[in-house]
Amino acid sequence: MRQGMRQGMTRRRSNSNPNAMRVRDSVAAALIDQQERHTMKIAVINFSGNVGKSTVARHLLAPRLEEAEVIAIESINSDGMETATLRGNQFDELQDQLMTLRNAVVDIGASNAEDFVNLMQNYDGSQEDFDLFVVPTVPAMKQQVDTIATLRSLSEDIGVPASRLRVVFNMVDPRRDLEKLFAKVFEAHEDDQGFMLCTDAVIYENPIFEKIKGFDRSIIELRNDPTNYVAMNADAIEQGEPEEKKAWIRQMVALKRLANRVTSELDAVFKVLVQ
Ligand SMILES: Nc1ncnc2c1ncn2[C@@H]1O[C@H](COP(=O)(O)OP(=O)(O)O)[C@@H](O)[C@H]1O
Numbered sequence: 001m002r003q004g005m006r007q008g009m010t011r012r013r014s015n016s017n018p019n020a021m022r023v024r025d026s027v028a029a030a031l032i033d034q035q036e037r038h039t040m041k042i043a044v045i046n047f048s049g050n051v052g053k054s055t056v057a058r059h060l061l062a063p064r065l066e067e068a069e070v071i072a073i074e075s076i077n078s079d080g081m082e083t084a085t086l087r088g089n090q091f092d093e094l095q096d097q098l099m100t101l102r103n104a105v106v107d108i109g110a111s112n113a114e115d116f117v118n119l120m121q122n123y124d125g126s127q128e129d130f131d132l133f134v135v136p137t138v139p140a141m142k143q144q145v146d147t148i149a150t151l152r153s154l155s156e157d158i159g160v161p162a163s164r165l166r167v168v169f170n171m172v173d174p175r176r177d178l179e180k181l182f183a184k185v186f187e188a189h190e191d192d193q194g195f196m197l198c199t200d201a202v203i204y205e206n207p208i209f210e211k212i213k214g215f216d217r218s219i220i221e222l223r224n225d226p227t228n229y230v231a232m233n234a235d236a237i238e239q240g241e242p243e244e245k246k247a248w249i250r251q252m253v254a255l256k257r258l259a260n261r262v263t264s265e266l267d268a269v270f271k272v273l274v275q
Pocket residue numbers: 048049050051052053054055056170171172203204205206207209210
């Protein structure tokens with residue numbers, strides 16, 4: 001028996017100071033343009049799994065929107081098996097929830113993606129709840145084929161305009177040519193212009209996305225961590241700390257370095273997507 005939407009839909013709130021928010025809202029609202037505030041609702045969707053939907057939602061999109069919630073729509077029941085069908089009342093609940101939020105990122109699990117599109121079709125105009133549909137893709141052939149099907153479905157079945165339908169090329173090997181790596185997707189784009197392809201919307205293969213899973217911190221939190229782990233490592237050697245502690249410090253040095261670099265990369269991709 002699948003668990004209810006309430007459990008299926010998990011929320012996360014990015015860290016930001018609510019007081020600072022309020023001051024900005026009341027005093028400086030007129031000065032802060034839309035571009036900076038990024039008031040947006042974004043759906044992350046692909047009929048394929050393992051393309052980086054959750055990664056994109058959590059590490060690329062949510063941290064760059066003010067107080068954005070990630071609403072994950074995954075129908076995985078208690079014994080870990082995926083179950084089908086996203087029901088109408090659960091979709092109602094999502095629409096209702098979206099209307100109470102200024103910013104949100106909805107991470108639509110592959111097993112629910114087709115139901116999601118079907119429900120959007122029934123609820124005329126519901127695609128307008130989203131400013132953007134982000135479709136991550138990876139080089140594997142099956143995923144490219146599913147990506148094209150996802151894009152066509154969003155465009156043709158529910159009428160999402162090309163300007164709001166964006167591909168993110170994920171797990172890209174920087175040594176490879178992007179248009180060759182994603183030849184199928186580029187080919188589909190030549191045939192129909194129903195979606196946007198931007199060759200700057202690229203996330204490279206990066207071990208940080210795996211490594212960060214063992215940590216309860218986001219990439220940006222790591223990037224902003226002021227601790228000097230290099231100095232801490234030197235102290236630990238000096239003081240003969242146990243190997244376990246020293247290994248942890250070394251891992252933090254590596255993670256922080258990765259986080260610095262990938263944060264700038266993700267900043268650039270976000271800019272391209274919200275343009
Ligand atoms: N750019 C990347 N480089 C390396 N690993 C990645 C990258 N993007 C995602 N991953 C890893 O690939 C796996 C699938 O990503 P995930 O976001 O869970 O996909 P989805 O939500 O589409 O199923 C995860 O283990 C994730 O850490």
